[in-house]
Amino acid sequence: xxxxxxxxxxxxxxxxNLAKAVRLVASAASKGCKAVxxxxxxxxxxxxxxxxxxxxxxxxxxxxxxxxxxxxxxGIFVSVGVHESTPADPQRLFNSHVLISSDGLLAxxxxxxxxxxxxxxxxxxxxxxxxxxxxxxxxxxxxxPFGAVGLATCYDMRFPEMSTLLRRxxxxxxxxxxxxxxxxxxxxxEAILRCRAIETQCYVVAAxxxxxxxxxxxxxxxxxxxxxxxxxxxxxxENKEDVQVAEIxxxxxxxxxxxxxxxxxxxxxxYTLSLQ
Ligand SMILES: O=C(O)CNC(=O)[C@H](CS)NC(=O)CCC(=O)C(=O)O
Numbered sequence: 001x002x003x004x005x006x007x008x009x010x011x012x013x014x015x016x017n018l019a020k021a022v023r024l025v026a027s028a029a030s031k032g033c034k035a036v037x038x039x040x041x042x043x044x045x046x047x048x049x050x051x052x053x054x055x056x057x058x059x060x061x062x063x064x065x066x067x068x069x070x071x072x073x074x075g076i077f078v079s080v081g082v083h084e085s086t087p088a089d090p091q092r093l094f095n096s097h098v099l100i101s102s103d104g105l106l107a108x109x110x111x112x113x114x115x116x117x118x119x120x121x122x123x124x125x126x127x128x129x130x131x132x133x134x135x136x137x138x139x140x141x142x143x144x145p146f147g148a149v150g151l152a153t154c155y156d157m158r159f160p161e162m163s164t165l166l167r168r169x170x171x172x173x174x175x176x177x178x179x180x181x182x183x184x185x186x187x188x189x190e191a192i193l194r195c196r197a198i199e200t201q202c203y204v205v206a207a208x209x210x211x212x213x214x215x216x217x218x219x220x221x222x223x224x225x226x227x228x229x230x231x232x233x234x235x236x237x238e239n240k241e242d243v244q245v246a247e248i249x250x251x252x253x254x255x256x257x258x259x260x261x262x263x264x265x266x267x268x269x270x271y272t273l274s275l276q
Contacts, residue, residue, distance in 0.1 A: 004028035029074035040081030072104030110151035111135025147172035186218025
């Protein structure tokens with residue numbers, strides 16, 4: 001089965017971003033994909049924290065609703081990262097990853113666990129926790145016709161405990177909708193994604209924001225799909241608005257797991273003791 005990984009440049013203009021996302025959904029469907037993966041913050045990249053909080057919608061707001069209609073119209077699953085407002089805390093939002101089924105229903109919602117609070121010398125300073133409430137749970141993989149999908153987001157890829165757990169819970173595909181900085185992307189993006197695929201023996205799908213969003217903010221792009229052997233099988237490079245397609249072959253995945261059964265070689269007996 002074919003799936004598409006997408007790349008785009010969101011701005012603070014939510015309606016325009018929805019139009020771009022819907023175009024990418026249609027494009028993936030026309031290429032025969034059963035699913036399309038859109039990046040983190042597809043709804044918008046804001047100029048500052050105040051604007052980010054003002055623009056956030058609930059999951060049942062117009063942005064996700066528009067994508068649910070597109071998913072249903074084209075008969076395709078859609079994974080998308082959005083900001084999610086919550087009445088419980090009007091000054092902050094969740095960084096949420098929504099999986100929409102091909103009949104337009106919500107199949108899963110994951111709220112980003114690891115927040116990107118960093119200050120890199122000669123590089124970006126970002127304080128995600130000033131606007132974002134961290135999620136509090138791992139979401140079990142969602143069963144789909146193309147495999148069991150584990151939900152994560154961007155910076156989460158730096159935490160292999162999370163991908164290892166998603167694998168143990170049954171994931172066959174692990175997804176990281178992203179908006180990576182250029183400096184960290186050049187240094188780490190491909191290496192991390194290939195490692196997560198190799199060590200979990202899962203397909204890794206990483207949709208990406210690309211280019212200049214606002215005066216202050218730019219993203220690395222290079223959306224890709226990595227197969228469970230660590231090979232890059234789809235790559236958007238630095239294209240501005242793109243969907244690249246790869247096959248998800250679960251027989252191939254099972255063969256890799258059979259040949260090298262790392263999951264059954266894990267020494268959980270030792271790991272638990274060493275944490276005490
Ligand atoms: O800000 C928004 O609106 C959407 N959220 C993001 O773009 C997030 C938090 S600032 N970006 C990352 O996690 C980049 C991680 C990264 O670049 C790395 O791990 O190196």
